[in-house]
Amino acid sequence: MTRNPTAFLKDTYNELVDNNWDWRPKTLEGPSTPRCMVEGKEVIMFCSNNYLNLSNHPRLIKAAQDAAGKYGAGSGSVRPIAGTMDIHLEVEKAVAEFKGTEDCLIYQTGFATNAGLVPQLVGKGDIVISDALNHGSIIDGVRLTKADRGIYAHKDMGELEKVLKDADPKYNRIMVVSDGVFSMDGDVAPMPEILKLAQEYGAMTYVDDAHGEGVLGKGAGIGKHFGIEGKIDVEMGTFSKAFGVVGGLAAGSTDLRNFALNKSRTWLLSGSHPPAVAAAQLEAVRVLQEEPEHNRRLWENTEYFIKEMGSMGFDTGFTETPIVPAMTGPSDLAVKLSEGLWNEGIYALPIVFPMVARDAARIRNMMNAGHTREDLDEAIAAYEKVGKHLGII
Ligand SMILES: *Cc1c(COP(=O)(O)O)cnc(C)c1O
Numbered sequence: 001m002t003r004n005p006t007a008f009l010k011d012t013y014n015e016l017v018d019n020n021w022d023w024r025p026k027t028l029e030g031p032s033t034p035r036c037m038v039e040g041k042e043v044i045m046f047c048s049n050n051y052l053n054l055s056n057h058p059r060l061i062k063a064a065q066d067a068a069g070k071y072g073a074g075s076g077s078v079r080p081i082a083g084t085m086d087i088h089l090e091v092e093k094a095v096a097e098f099k100g101t102e103d104c105l106i107y108q109t110g111f112a113t114n115a116g117l118v119p120q121l122v123g124k125g126d127i128v129i130s131d132a133l134n135h136g137s138i139i140d141g142v143r144l145t146k147a148d149r150g151i152y153a154h155k156d157m158g159e160l161e162k163v164l165k166d167a168d169p170k171y172n173r174i175m176v177v178s179d180g181v182f183s184m185d186g187d188v189a190p191m192p193e194i195l196k197l198a199q200e201y202g203a204m205t206y207v208d209d210a211h212g213e214g215v216l217g218k219g220a221g222i223g224k225h226f227g228i229e230g231k232i233d234v235e236m237g238t239f240s241k242a243f244g245v246v247g248g249l250a251a252g253s254t255d256l257r258n259f260a261l262n263k264s265r266t267w268l269l270s271g272s273h274p275p276a277v278a279a280a281q282l283e284a285v286r287v288l289q290e291e292p293e294h295n296r297r298l299w300e301n302t303e304y305f306i307k308e309m310g311s312m313g314f315d316t317g318f319t320e321t322p323i324v325p326a327m328t329g330p331s332d333l334a335v336k337l338s339e340g341l342w343n344e345g346i347y348a349l350p351i352v353f354p355m356v357a358r359d360a361a362r363i364r365n366m367m368n369a370g371h372t373r374e375d376l377d378e379a380i381a382a383y384e385k386v387g388k389h390l391g392i393i
Pocket of ligand 1: 112208210239240
């Protein structure tokens with residue numbers, strides 16, 4: 001036996017480093033605020049998903065502290081055995097009410113929701129039909145099923161109908177799954193059209209609203225946004241983005257909740273949220289309902305930034321939401337733009353192949369309700385300076 005069983009660890013890593021494909025996460029030295037300390041430097045944060053700045057909201061912080069004092073640091077168990085506390089149920093009730101669905105089930109994360117629920121909804125003899133640009137956690141959920149797979153070109157309803165028509169007589173269950181807001185381009189799935197086609201062909205609908213919750217529909221998500229709340233079979237979401245905490249959710253019917261909590265292995269076999277997390281989630285839902293100004297400011301900032309970037313000559317792609325790309329084309333240009341912005345005190349990350357197509361590299365700017373007009377103007381001035389220097393504008 002001459003094999004070195006762990007040589008691949010270093011070899012793989014070195015190959016990533018040689019190609020500049022390795023992650024080198026920067027470290028925050030304090031809270032994730034719109035202006036924050038990152039590796040010894042004060043920067044304006046343009047790449048956090050903390051859309052509404054709720055992670056720093058005094059009510060969420062106090063709720064988390066109080067719950068830790070009252071219930072302890074951990075929940076002690078998985079949800080089905082002894083890890084369901086009254087506050088976990090309160091969150092589910094509040095989310096369902098806010099989103100206009102009959103019921104809701106909270107998972108540990110959004111990833112755990114997709115990975116645990118998708119493979120239970122479809123299996124052998126079924127088909128799951130995906131938008132080509134769906135998030136990796138949906139793709140992993142789909143990989144865990146024994147169901148057949150269909151893919152339609154991004155938001156192409158003609159192609160979706162073709163796949164559905166073909167699938168209808170052949171399969172038992174059919175499920176169409178789509179991101180609500182697409183995380184790289186910031187465009188929105190045509191849910192009413194998807195819903196209509198799905199109804200026509202007897203298919204379930206599953207939307208991943210990770211970037212829509214707290215953002216679309218005055219915070220209630222894509223269902224409310226299109227006036228179709230309660231009609232999508234599964235509205236999946238996360239507490240890790242606009243809600244400012246962590247956790248996943250599946251909102252829908254009580255039948256869905258009963259099914260999901262008995263079948264999802266990620267839910268059954270993994271510990272439940274610490275009480276501080278559940279309490280902060282509950283407070284986030286309340287704040288969203290009682291303080292509409294956070295959502296309003298997020299959209300004001302988004303509109304201003306998109307307008308200013310456009311009039312400077314930047315291509316912001318297909319965005320309709322607070323995810324605002326600054327397209328560069330080639331990857332190396334996106335990397336250089338990001339480095340130039342960093343030197344100007346703007347923390348905005350490049351998105352390059354394989355996350356997007358080779359010629360569609362970009363900086364992905366994430367808007368925040370907590371950005372002041374001065375923050376945005378400073379960022380816009382930095383974009384102008386570096387963009388001109390690099391010949392992008
Ligand atoms: C972030 C994200 C997830 C994962 O959510 P977590 O709660 O952070 O695990 C799932 N789907 C989409 C589209 C996302 O952007």
